[in-house]
Amino acid sequence: MTEPIPWSVDRLVAQLGRWSVSRGPLYLLLAERLRQLIDSGQLPPRAALPPDRVLAGRLAVGRTTVVAAYDRLRQERKLERHQGRGTWVAPAVLAGPWPGALPLANPLFVNYLEPVAGVIPLACTAPHGPPPELTEAFGRAVARLPGQDGGDIGYHPTGHPELRSALAERYTSRGIPTAPEQILVTTGGQQALALLTRLFVAPGDTVLVQGPTYPGALELFRDAAAVLTALPGDDVAAWTTALADRPRLAYLNPTNHNPTGATTSALVRRRLVEVAVAHGVPLVDDEVLAGLSFDGSLPPGLAAFGPALTVGSFSKSVWGGLRTGWIRASEGEIAQLARIKAIQDLGSPVLEQLAAVELLPVLDDVTRRRGAELARRHEVLCAALAESLPSWDFRRADGGQCLWVRLPSGDASAFAQVALRHGVAVLPGAALDAAGGGTDRLRIPFTSPQEEVTDAVERLALAWNAYQRADRPAPASVHAIVV
Structure with a gap:
């Protein structure tokens, strides 16, 4: 029997992208996104999926959500599950139009390629509209x-x-x-x-x-x-x-x-x-x-x-x-x-x-004007974070487009999943650190209009309260994503 292909939790979470923003039970949304990855060939036959507890920890959901999603796909014969041996994509599943193609390992690109209505896209940094x-x-x-x-x-x-x-x-x-x-x-x-x-x-x-x-x-x-x-x-x-x-x-x-x-x-x-x-x-x-x-x-x-x-x-x-x-x-x-x-x-x-x-x-005139506007939005973001999320730590920027924010506890990748379910997409720090660090960090840009920045922080505060209340398993350690 051909051995399953190891598939890291980092790689799978990046592929899942914004899986949880639609309406419906979380296990059905997770199953649907996994089904899309399998049918398109992005999850190839015999790809070994992460254990229930590990994936649940990274997605900030209960283990039962992952178990139910895996079981549903097993019933559809898209997955095989055997106690003591794990879960993998069924070998009979045909690859899609790009067999063997490597998926993007970084959630940054998933956010560019799969925008979702109603979600504030704080995972991306770019000017809003041309001058x-x-x-x-x-x-x-x-x-x-x-x-x-x-x-x-x-x-x-x-x-x-x-x-x-x-x-x-x-x-x-x-x-x-x-x-x-x-x-x-x-x-x-x-x-x-x-x-x-x-x-x-x-x-x-x-x-x-x-x-x-x-x-x-x-x-x-x-x-x-x-x-x-x-x-x-x-x-x-x-x-x-x-x-x-x-x-x-x-x-x-x-x-x-x-x-x-x-x-x-x-x-x-x-x-x-x-x-x-x-x-x-x-x-x-x-x-x-x-x-x-x-x-x-x-x-x-x-x-x-x-x-x-x-x-x-x-x-x-x-x-x-x-x-x-x-x-x-x-x-x-x-x-x-x-x-x-x-x-x-x-x-x-x-x-x-x-x-x-x-x-x-x-x-030079365009960039000076844009720099001044970014400075104003930077102040709005700093003030909003200080008011709504005072336990979050950050150093004020000299310029550019984003803050590098440290969470007081927890795992940034898991929190990003909770934030997504509250209507805001943020980029966890592990995506930006080749040494596997940044697991307690978020990159938060201030490129959006001031009203949107304020709205995003309010949603992040609600997500943080929900994340802290959740009875979640300890997250797995995060390592650098290497394709």
């Missing part, structure tokens, strides 16, 4: 599209020449001399990180990251089968020691850090670059949030102190729907990255790039 300057920029960009005899076929794998030049000039004005040949335009910051991962990281390579850090980067590194080493962002000694071991890549988010909102000092930045250069370690500086400081400042990027791979994007400073990002690196690195990008998409959309060219002259 008027973007609408105006698109209007001017349309007028600049080439005519039929213009000789421009529309494919620009490295990026539109005008945008590459404008971005190079912007870096030069910040004291980082840059030529257009050092810029690669990408379809958002996420593609920029994906291209860098493809170029530098092979299975088994070590990648240094901050703990915690941006979950989208962690998923890319895990997808590349990298070995992740998480270090505190402000521990210079730990970074110095780890860089001396010559990892394949180091990834930092030093300005308005996601999720803590902290900004690394210039002194620390200089030291990290010096050590990385000395040991030949490529250093990635994720500057996607760099323009969102509450005081309007724009700290020097890592490239101001030496060679660094800089990633930028308009998605957080302007609007998530403007899927235009970039990489600044050496000409040789850009040439290699451009070949990888050309294979993927032959170049990013031209109209968006022309709109970005039109937007750049007023970008």
Whole structure:
């Protein structure tokens, strides 16, 4: 008999996503979501599901809920259950249209892909709606599209020449001399990180990251089968020691850090670059949030102190729907990255790039205004948490879009399930920490309108009261999710 395939509780909880937000008994909702995963092939034949008590602890439900859901699917012959041997997907179940496809391991992406009406989406951080300057920029960009005899076929794998030049000039004005040949335009910051991962990281390579850090980067590194080493962002000694071991890549988010909102000092930045250069370690500086400081400042990027791979994007400073990002690196690195990008998409959309060219002259005004608005919403969130959830602990942010909140007790992943049933989706800290930490943390953004922020905290307070009252089993320990 073929042995069951181990399936971790972290992986299954991430796949379940927002399973409990519909009406009806919880065991039926859980059974329905498991049925969807099985029928689609995301839970393949012989996938061994977590024990009843373990899954119940992570979902913050009674064990009877999980037992009833498993039994219902057993009756439908989708699951097999044997005392002493566990529960697994029945081998007769046919995989769906994507057999063998790996599911997303991070709940962040489930929230993007499966939005639910009536649920406040605090698991995602993005501007709500584009600024008027973007609408105006698109209007001017349309007028600049080439005519039929213009000789421009529309494919620009490295990026539109005008945008590459404008971005190079912007870096030069910040004291980082840059030529257009050092810029690669990408379809958002996420593609920029994906291209860098493809170029530098092979299975088994070590990648240094901050703990915690941006979950989208962690998923890319895990997808590349990298070995992740998480270090505190402000521990210079730990970074110095780890860089001396010559990892394949180091990834930092030093300005308005996601999720803590902290900004690394210039002194620390200089030291990290010096050590990385000395040991030949490529250093990635994720500057996607760099323009969102509450005081309007724009700290020097890592490239101001030496060679660094800089990633930028308009998605957080302007609007998530403007899927235009970039990489600044050496000409040789850009040439290699451009070949990888050309294979993927032959170049990013031209109209968006022309709109970005039109937007750049007023970008500082847009980001300062957005930073000021985020500062106001930050104050609203801090005040609401202090009033409604005084036992929750957090450090005020310097900028960016979210707070890194510590729960006084319990497991953040289990609480996130209770919060979801109270109409608010939050991202538990384990999704952002490659070292398996953050089990008592939540990332709570303040990107929503002030009324929605206040409403979300009220729902979180109700969920916290329900979570504390619940007679729940002790949650299983949470480890890093590795795909």
